[in-house]
Amino acid sequence: MYLEVATEVGDAARELAVDAATRAGRAGASYADLGGACGIARQAARKRWPEAVGTHWALYLLTGKSRPHGMITQVFRSSGKAIETGRTAVDEGALADDGAVGAVVINATREVVWACYFNDGTYAPEEITLPEDLRTVPVPGSPEHADWLH
Incomplete structure (x- = not known):
């Protein structure tokens, strides 16, 4: 039961992160900004949220x-x-x-x-x-x- 709840929470957190990255990208944030906000490299942010910043x-x-x-x-x-x-x-x-x-x-x-x-x-x-x-x-x-x- 704990694993099921943890999985659901993790899924919800990922959805919130995608939404936050997309909103930030629309507001003018770069992949470097997104990576800095969550403690990862610019390239990792680009890979994690490929549609967040106007690159397509x-x-x-x-x-x-x-x-x-x-x-x-x-x-x-x-x-x-x-x-x-x-x-x-x-x-x-x-x-x-x-x-x-x-x-x-x-x-x-x-x-x-x-x-x-x-x-x-x-x-x-x-x-x-x-x-x-x-x-x-x-x-x-x-x-x-x-x-x-x-």
Whole structure:
């Protein structure tokens, strides 16, 4: 029974640590700051909480796979690589069956940093600015996320 309780407490403490690290990262803390706060090295903090500090970018590709459109997500360590991959996917895939017709790159705090779509008039990817209410992407699985995708 003691082991069961200790395990539950440990799990809860790890969840709290992930939440605290994520909040600190969103507030501007670095991995060195996170490591210093819990007595570990910067590299250990990066390994323990890889998504805490804005070091990853997610690429959402809108495809023609279904109606409503399908969505493919990829994660990158570089915003430039995520944007380049999105632009290429839209440029090369828009005319293909079920290819990419739009792309959005978001940062670790779920804010849109780049978006484009395939412009039927120019036959090329065109960068766009999303409306204010679409610039923050809700957490996947939430009802708000489904609305955002729509």
